[in-house]
Amino acid sequence: MIEVENLVKRYGNHLAVDHLTFQVEPGKIYGFLGPNGAGKSTTMNMMTGYIAPTEGTVRINGFDIQKNAEEAKRCIGYLPEIPPLYQDMTVLEYLRFAAALKKIPKKEVEKQLADIMEMTMTTDVSERLIKNLSKGYKQRVGLAQAILGYPEVIILDEPTVGLDPKQIIEIRELIRSLSEKHTVILSSHILSEVQAVCDEIMILSKGKLAACDTPEGLTGLMKGNAALEVHILGSEEALRKILPFIAGIAEFSIENAPEKGAVKAVIRTEAGEDIREDLFYALAENKMPILSMNRVEKSLEDIFLELTEDQSSISDPDTAEHMSENKGGNEDEGNL
């Protein structure tokens, strides 16, 4: 269990991490999602004890990362954004070195190295110099280093950045398999990536937690913002008299439609409401034929952009609570 409380990082006047508080439960995959500069790396660096916070605390299994650094760090494996690899060592030399730093008992080292190199598919390159490896293999070696010692929590900063699609799929599968025995926290600025592998998504924006929910919860938020675009034969005036009497409509706008004598209404519904049937009967009663009706759903990308662009609306606790209440199906293809 990780408890982050009121975590703050200031660089001069710049507030990179702004009073973050959250908890990470064991056995799940968490994703930090946010645009460049949102504070993901800074947060991870503080959680792993790489840098000191300006204010606030991080406790790993009850150990304070500042005050009980050794005990806390023993619970964590970390792959920073730029993996700390020694370019002039071979893969095996480097991993042996990392195993010694992590104080892994000598009798366990060889077995762990063999298992972890197999897991990360680095066995074939074990005798190669790290500087001669491709970006994808370097990333796997960094990952192997993070897994060494089988820490309870594995923290991965942008683990798939710069990899080709095949490597990305392999790393994604590896991360999933890690979650069987470890808690995994990863960061990414790619929504589909986080959505594809994570049980919980934390959206960071300007150093603040903009949302924290399951992928389904965030998709539910998307459904709550679904809109109908309806082309109707008739006048705007007549339509304005009908729509307010249909339950489940949050807001609507009306403009002229391209079809002659028709108007276009864009109707946003309340979360979980489907007004199509009521709308059909209400319009039929008023002899206003529907020419076309389409559901226009906000994409998760739209929601992500809204959340990360308009900090004022999302720092409102009522909004955050509303978001976590909105659970629904997950329709994103998650093309990592």
Ligand SMILES: Nc1ncnc2c1ncn2[C@@H]1O[C@H](COP(=O)(O)OP(=O)(O)OP(=O)(O)O)[C@@H](O)[C@H]1O
């Ligand atoms: N050592 C530093 N000195 C000054 N400012 C810094 C330092 N490190 C990070 N920052 C600033 O803090 C903010 C958060 O940076 P951080 O690297 O944590 O963001 P990020 O979400 O990880 O972004 P990216 O996806 O680009 O890595 C940014 O505005 C960045 O410029």
